[in-house]
Amino acid sequence: MSEAEVRAKRWENTKLSLSVFFANKAAVVGLVIVMIYVVIGVIDEVYPPLIGITSAGTLVPNFFNPAPSPPSLAHLFGTTYPGVDLFSSIIKAIRIDLAYSLLVVAIGAAVGSVIGVISATVGGLMDEIVMRITDIFFSIPYLVLALAVGFILGRNLLNMSLALAIVWWPLYARYTRSQTLSTKEFTFVEAAKASGVSRLKIMFKHILPNTLPPVFIQVSLDLGSIMVIFSTLAFIGFITNASIPELGYLTSLGLSYVQTAPWAVIFPGVAITLFALAVNLMGDGLRDVIDPRRRS
Amino acid sequence: MRLWVYVLRRLLLLIPTLIGLTFIVFILSHVSGTNIILSEYINPRLTGAARELVVQKLTNELHLNQPIYIQYFYWIYQVLQGNWGVTNTPIFSGQVTTAITLFFPNTIMLSVVASILIWVIGVPLGVYSAVNRDSPGDHTLRIGSFTLYAMPVYLIGVVLIILVGVYLKVLPFSGVVNPVLVSNLSWYVNGISYPTHIILIDAIIHGDGAVAWDAFLHLILPSVTLALAIVASMIRILRSSMLEVLDQDYIRLARSKGTPEQAVINLHARKNALLPVVTLFGATVAGLLGGVVVVETIFDYPGIGYWTTQALLVSDVGGIMASALLFGLILVFANLIVDLVYAFIDPRIRY
Numbered sequence: 258m259s260e261a262e263v264r265a266k267r268w269e270n271t272k273l274s275l276s277v278f279f280a281n282k283a284a285v286v287g288l289v290i291v292m293i294y295v296v297i298g299v300i301d302e303v304y305p306p307l308i309g310i311t312s313a314g315t316l317v318p319n320f321f322n323p324a325p326s327p328p329s330l331a332h333l334f335g336t337t338y339p340g341v342d343l344f345s346s347i348i349k350a351i352r353i354d355l356a357y358s359l360l361v362v363a364i365g366a367a368v369g370s371v372i373g374v375i376s377a378t379v380g381g382l383m384d385e386i387v388m389r390i391t392d393i394f395f396s397i398p399y400l401v402l403a404l405a406v407g408f409i410l411g412r413n414l415l416n417m418s419l420a421l422a423i424v425w426w427p428l429y430a431r432y433t434r435s436q437t438l439s440t441k442e443f444t445f446v447e448a449a450k451a452s453g454v455s456r457l458k459i460m461f462k463h464i465l466p467n468t469l470p471p472v473f474i475q476v477s478l479d480l481g482s483i484m485v486i487f488s489t490l491a492f493i494g495f496i497t498n499a500s501i502p503e504l505g506y507l508t509s510l511g512l513s514y515v516q517t518a519p520w521a522v523i524f525p526g527v528a529i530t531l532f533a534l535a536v537n538l539m540g541d542g543l544r545d546v547i548d549p550r551r552r553s
Numbered sequence: 554m555r556l557w558v559y560v561l562r563r564l565l566l567l568i569p570t571l572i573g574l575t576f577i578v579f580i581l582s583h584v585s586g587t588n589i590i591l592s593e594y595i596n597p598r599l600t601g602a603a604r605e606l607v608v609q610k611l612t613n614e615l616h617l618n619q620p621i622y623i624q625y626f627y628w629i630y631q632v633l634q635g636n637w638g639v640t641n642t643p644i645f646s647g648q649v650t651t652a653i654t655l656f657f658p659n660t661i662m663l664s665v666v667a668s669i670l671i672w673v674i675g676v677p678l679g680v681y682s683a684v685n686r687d688s689p690g691d692h693t694l695r696i697g698s699f700t701l702y703a704m705p706v707y708l709i710g711v712v713l714i715i716l717v718g719v720y721l722k723v724l725p726f727s728g729v730v731n732p733v734l735v736s737n738l739s740w741y742v743n744g745i746s747y748p749t750h751i752i753l754i755d756a757i758i759h760g761d762g763a764v765a766w767d768a769f770l771h772l773i774l775p776s777v778t779l780a781l782a783i784v785a786s787m788i789r790i791l792r793s794s795m796l797e798v799l800d801q802d803y804i805r806l807a808r809s810k811g812t813p814e815q816a817v818i819n820l821h822a823r824k825n826a827l828l829p830v831v832t833l834f835g836a837t838v839a840g841l842l843g844g845v846v847v848v849e850t851i852f853d854y855p856g857i858g859y860w861t862t863q864a865l866l867v868s869d870v871g872g873i874m875a876s877a878l879l880f881g882l883i884l885v886f887a888n889l890i891v892d893l894v895y896a897f898i899d900p901r902i903r904y
Contacts, residue, residue, distance in 0.1 A: 389566075389569050389570070389573070390573065392566075392570055392573075393569075393570055393573030393574055393577065394577075396570055396573075396574050396881055396884050396885045396888070397574065397577070397877060397880065397881040397884065398839050398842040398843040398880050398881075398884060399839075399843060400842075400843035400846055400847075401842065401843065401846065401861070401876060401877050401880045401881075402577075402877060404846070404861065404865060404873060404877075405578070405581050405873050405874060405877040406581065408865055408868070408870075408873050409581050409584055409585050412865075481703065485703070485704075485705045488705055489705050489706065489707060489847060492705070492707050492847070493846065493847060493850055493862045493865065494862060494865050494866045495865075505705070505707070508707060508708070508711070509707075512711070512851075515711060515714055515715060515719065516719050519715045519719070522708075522711045522715075523711075523712070523715070526704075526705065526707070526708035526711060526712075527708075529705055529708070530700070530703050530704045530705070530708060533703035533704075533705075534699065534700060534703035537699065537702065537703055538699070
């Protein structure tokens with residue numbers, strides 16, 4: 258096949274994948290919602306006044322009128338204790354939740370995939386030990402482990418992400434390991450081995466590029482669940498600084514007013530759910546593209 | 554591989570897991586430093602030379618001046634002796650083991666009721682969804698379970714509180730019992746009921762119908778919240794495994810020889826589709842243990858999870874590490890049971 262033919266073939270494949278993805282309406286809706294969240298997060302980071310946000314990193318309390326007030330024109334989603342405007346706070350919180358969830362996923366995936374690949378390529382005793390270690394990590398409920406690790410590191414946003422990454426890497430290590438094991442069996446790896454390519458080169462040049470893309474897609478689809486757990490940690494008391502806009506923390510602010518001001522807990526909670534739901538819907542569509550067997 | 558070889562291998566694998574688990578908890582509780590560990594034992598008002606004296610004495614007693622790997626063996630020895638340290642939280646101060654005997658029964662009660670609900674709701678809905686594939690009912694169920702799956706546990710709890718507790722005003726949503734009802738009882742002292750510490754069962758033992766009914770009402774919302782948090786994944790997995798089974802050759806054979814559809818589903822398909830669900834039981838236990846932390850906190854339900862979050866808020870290292878160890882041990886043994894049960898019912902797993 259000539260260069261041009263290969264390129265044409267690739268383009269055909271991409272077109273097919275795209276058409277499969279876009280045929281799934283739910284997945285497209287998911288993609289659009291995720292994009293909206295990402296755009297909100299990016300604008301918050303780069304130029305917050307564009308969407309009318311001032312003081313992007315903190316909540317703005319109003320101690321003259323601390324009780325939650327219902328949604329109105331001035332406060333689109335109402336306010337929560339202590340007089341914090343919910344709409345702008347949720348917008349600010351999206352940036353923080355997205356950024357720290359991404360951090361969890363990035364650290365967890367980096368550590369997990371490196372360990373997974375090494376474990377699968379080296380094999381033998383090393384592999385057995387790594388698998389036992391991941392077993393041990395799976396033997397503590399993740400929320401409790403994250404709670405214990407985060408508590409030791411100190412309660413703040415960065416340590417919350419570190420704790421979650423420490424809890425999460427074994428999952429990615431397992432996943433990368435199984436991907437690598439199946440990649441190792443392909444004929445092109447055999448061919449490389451037969452022609453005397455060094456072990457290290459096989460690992461980095463032949464196995465890794467074919468292992469990592471599916472792993473990274475899987476990992477990015479975890480973003481929804483990670484954000485939910487991140488907000489759960491914040492909800493049960495991981496945030497000690499009272500002015501941090503975070504969706505779980507915003508929900509916990511309204512919790513004592515649940516009888517008189519349901520909007521104070523509903524809106525931040527829905528903001529989290531909508532994102533997790535959108536990521537999952539998008540993930541279903543993406544998995545159909547990657548794994549054609551599931552399509553039927 | 555013979556069954557007993559598999560069982561033996563699985564039991565041997567338990568040893569490194571238990572060592573690893575205890576080691577993680579040990580490292581976590583000791584990395585925080587001597588001062589934090591000792592602060593649990595020392596009266597905060599003690600200062601100066603007197604405090605130094607107590608610190609010296611405790612350091613020797615707890616072997617905190619030894620190298621850390623030797624401390625681990627002392628620590629394991631203490632844990633096996635039933636000395637899990639000390640906890641100081643607003644809801645309980647004293648020995649960790651005492652705290653566990655007080656709070657753990659409530660958590661067991663909540664988890665048992667929730668798991669019954671999960672199976673009662675999850676299995677029929679999952680089977681229905683697979684059998685009536687692509688029907689309006691299936692679509693509704695799939696959208697419902699998808700949404701539920703994406704919801705944080707606390708949001709499920711809060712929505713239930715708002716709907717059932719605040720608007721309909723039919724169910725209580727805080728604590729385990731109405732304090733007015735138990736203000737003058739011989740078997741309920743300082744918020745602790747005797748002898749089992751589960752107020753619903755204690756009320757039944759003492760034949761107090763009104764308290765038992767009230768305790769039952771208090772249990773409904775927490776357990777429904779916990780069940781809803783987990784049932785969504787149960788329905789999804791059961792649906793897909795049922796669909797896979799329905800596509801197997803032996804189902805086609807049963808159908809083609811004229812077995813009634815009801816018998817095909819009840820006798821041939823459902824049992825096989827439940828196999829992955831048995832494995833899921835391990836995951837359910839993990840979900841329950843994580844879920845109780847949040848659910849108990851929202852509903853002020855005095856269990857291990859509520860104690861853990863209280864410990865977090867007052868930086869009580871004893872409470873947090875004890876619950877990590879306890880939850881870890883439960884999950885390790887739950888997974889062991891799942892693996893063994895699975896090996897017994899499915900001969901394929903052993904090879």
